[in-house]
Amino acid sequence: MVQATPFLLVLFLALWAHGLAVKKCSLTGRWVNDLGSNMTITTVNANGVFAGSYHTAVTATSNEIKLSPLQGALQKSPNQRGQPTFGFTVNWSFSDSITVFTGQCFVDEYGKEVLKTMWLLRSHVDNIKNDWKATRVGINVFTRLQSQE
Ligand code: BTN
Numbered sequence: 001m002v003q004a005t006p007f008l009l010v011l012f013l014a015l016w017a018h019g020l021a022v023k024k025c026s027l028t029g030r031w032v033n034d035l036g037s038n039m040t041i042t043t044v045n046a047n048g049v050f051a052g053s054y055h056t057a058v059t060a061t062s063n064e065i066k067l068s069p070l071q072g073a074l075q076k077s078p079n080q081r082g083q084p085t086f087g088f089t090v091n092w093s094f095s096d097s098i099t100v101f102t103g104q105c106f107v108d109e110y111g112k113e114v115l116k117t118m119w120l121l122r123s124h125v126d127n128i129k130n131d132w133k134a135t136r137v138g139i140n141v142f143t144r145l146q147s148q149e
Contacts, residue, residue, distance in 0.1 A: 024082030025105035025113045027074060031142040033117075039070070039142065048074040054090045060123060060136065066094040074105075083107060096124035101140070115142035 027050060031039045036057035044050040054070045072088025087102040103117030121136040 022082060023107045023111055025084065025107050027084075027086060027105055027115075030145040031115060032145050033140040033142045035140065037140070038145070041070075044074065048076040048084075048086075050074065050086075050088070056090075056092075059095065060097070060121065061095045063094045068093040072101075098122050113144050115140075117142065 026044075027041045028044055029041060031041070033039070038055045038057075039052060040054075041050050041052040043052075050072050052070050054068050056065055056068070059065055068090050070088050070090045072086055074084045074086035076084070083104060083106050085102075085104045087100065090099045090101070092098065099119050099121045101117045101119045103115050106114050106116060108114050117140045119138055119140060121138075123134050123136075125131060125134045
């Protein structure tokens with residue numbers, strides 16, 4: 001028992017140091033996705049609630065694209081291990097649509113942060129009979145803007 005104590009102490013310290021060294025994924029900052037859209041997450045509070053802005057590179061409308069607000073939340077459970085799941089809504093300022101994103105913030109094999117997301121884009125339709133064609137679905141992958149690394 002006495003001999004085991006230093007061994008356990010070293011093991012504990014090694015595990016603790018490893019935990020400190022593992023890079024965590026943080027949502028705060030500027031991101032670009034595979035479509036060329038830009039997103040800035042400005043604030044993440046202690047409860048994981050966050051806000052920011054989104055500049056889409058594309059639109060399903062013929063409207064002029066404008067910067068739009070986003071609001072979301074990340075999962076704060078300790079099981080997230082520095083790679084949290086999250087969701088956010090973009091309330092488009094230049095169209096009648098709304099988009100919800102859900103995803104996870106990963107640190108990839110090269111130590112780069114990447115947001116793997118899926119989205120639902122809900123367009124407004126004037127008649128319930130058109131509901132069937134009102135929702136688009138897709139995937140976006142976000143990486144941190146180079147100047148942010
Ligand atoms: C609209 O066209 O009504 C609003 C803009 C929608 C842009 C979509 S949201 C999902 C996808 N990812 C992007 O970065 N832009 C498009």
